[in-house]
Amino acid sequence: MKNFQYYNPVKIVFGKNTIKEISKLLKGRKKILFLYGTGSIKKNGVYDQVKEALKNFIFIEYGGIQANPDYTDCMNCVLLAEKENVDFILSVGGGSVLDAAKFIAAAYYFKGDDPWDILKGRGKIDKALPVGSVLTLPATGSEMNSNSVISRREIGEKLAFSHPLVFPEFSILDPETTFSLSKHQVANGIVDSFIHVLEQYMTTDIGTPLQDRQAEAVLLTLIEEGPKAILNNKDYAVQANIMWCSTNALNGILGCGVDQDWATHGIGHEMTALYGIDHARTLAVIMPGLLSFLRKQKEEKLLQYGERIWGISMGDSNVRIDEAIARTCLFFESLGIDTRYTDLDIEEDAPEKIAARIDARRDVLGEKRNIRGPEVIKILRNLK
Ligand code: NZQ
Numbered sequence: 001m002k003n004f005q006y007y008n009p010v011k012i013v014f015g016k017n018t019i020k021e022i023s024k025l026l027k028g029r030k031k032i033l034f035l036y037g038t039g040s041i042k043k044n045g046v047y048d049q050v051k052e053a054l055k056n057f058i059f060i061e062y063g064g065i066q067a068n069p070d071y072t073d074c075m076n077c078v079l080l081a082e083k084e085n086v087d088f089i090l091s092v093g094g095g096s097v098l099d100a101a102k103f104i105a106a107a108y109y110f111k112g113d114d115p116w117d118i119l120k121g122r123g124k125i126d127k128a129l130p131v132g133s134v135l136t137l138p139a140t141g142s143e144m145n146s147n148s149v150i151s152r153r154e155i156g157e158k159l160a161f162s163h164p165l166v167f168p169e170f171s172i173l174d175p176e177t178t179f180s181l182s183k184h185q186v187a188n189g190i191v192d193s194f195i196h197v198l199e200q201y202m203t204t205d206i207g208t209p210l211q212d213r214q215a216e217a218v219l220l221t222l223i224e225e226g227p228k229a230i231l232n233n234k235d236y237a238v239q240a241n242i243m244w245c246s247t248n249a250l251n252g253i254l255g256c257g258v259d260q261d262w263a264t265h266g267i268g269h270e271m272t273a274l275y276g277i278d279h280a281r282t283l284a285v286i287m288p289g290l291l292s293f294l295r296k297q298k299e300e301k302l303l304q305y306g307e308r309i310w311g312i313s314m315g316d317s318n319v320r321i322d323e324a325i326a327r328t329c330l331f332f333e334s335l336g337i338d339t340r341y342t343d344l345d346i347e348e349d350a351p352e353k354i355a356a357r358i359d360a361r362r363d364v365l366g367e368k369r370n371i372r373g374p375e376v377i378k379i380l381r382n383l384k
């Protein structure tokens, strides 16, 4: 096992009717920035619940954070937060609103010339406004991690940063808030969570049986509960399980002491920046090709995954690996998610364009740092 440090200060408040807890959690705060997205919380009753919980606080609202949150909106919020002298940001929505809140929190105190440097990995963060969240879409794990992903449409970029000062102070997870999600969004969340687990699990085997089994527990639960959620996402028990799976998929615990391969996310962010495709839908067309391309490097884990998750124990390694990848694709497809980039409505030379962006950035991806532009093309075109 590799050396690691694990730190996670997020207080999780999970369950029915928990939004009212905000009033206790925000005690002592003087002025709150209540941040939300493009309207879903006004339709599903979450907005009213939050307003009720905030009735004894001074707060200002900013609605309109879009999916794949944009840098320009975030910077407008920084100006608003400065003008209004807020001392807390409350994010209400999915991962996009929360990622925006985290970036605003860091940019608020940023001393450098250009806050975009935070996302380019060059900006030093010494202080951030505290953030809390009410999560309405299980997918990203942002509610219990210190990551934030921001898009800048004017220059066609999508970049991430991570810093311990932007862990949410608390996250409220009420599964009932997810009842208003569309099937499309439910499926996206399941696939995003599944792939977060795979990126920490499907690497080189370095002898981490506890982490492997923790990861497998999340995968198996998503496989069991996912189809139920697609059929009916108003079943509280199912939504509660999916929600807790998503949080556990990316709160850092599965990544302790293991090799990690975030190439699928690295390539996926470029695809979203170029073509505006939903985050999870990019991942589902990249991961199968990546597993096939790196089958030798990941052989032990692929075989273990095939056997423990899909019950595949017969045949030679290549046959078993092919079947494990095929079963993964079938699972995504059963949720309504395509698994080949040719299924997406994008230009024929998309793989070359994405590869060029990765090379221009001199990015080298994967747990063995062996994925550059040429390998990205092979992964997307599913070539050996
Ligand atoms: O705009 P609103 O009204 O909020 O509507 C949203 C949005 O249209 C809607 N929605 C959210 N909750 C709903 C709802 N609709 C009905 N009922 C509800 N309860 O769903 C749409 C998508 O929301 P969004 O927040 O964009 O989805 P998600 O949570 O999947 O977040 C995606 C963003 O997170 C980043 C992605 O790259 C993308 O920018 N990620 C963040 C990570 C992190 N912070 O750790 C890790 C992930 O890998 C990911 O990269």
Ligand code: ZN
Pocket: 140, 192, 196, 265, 279
């Ligand atoms: Zn993701």
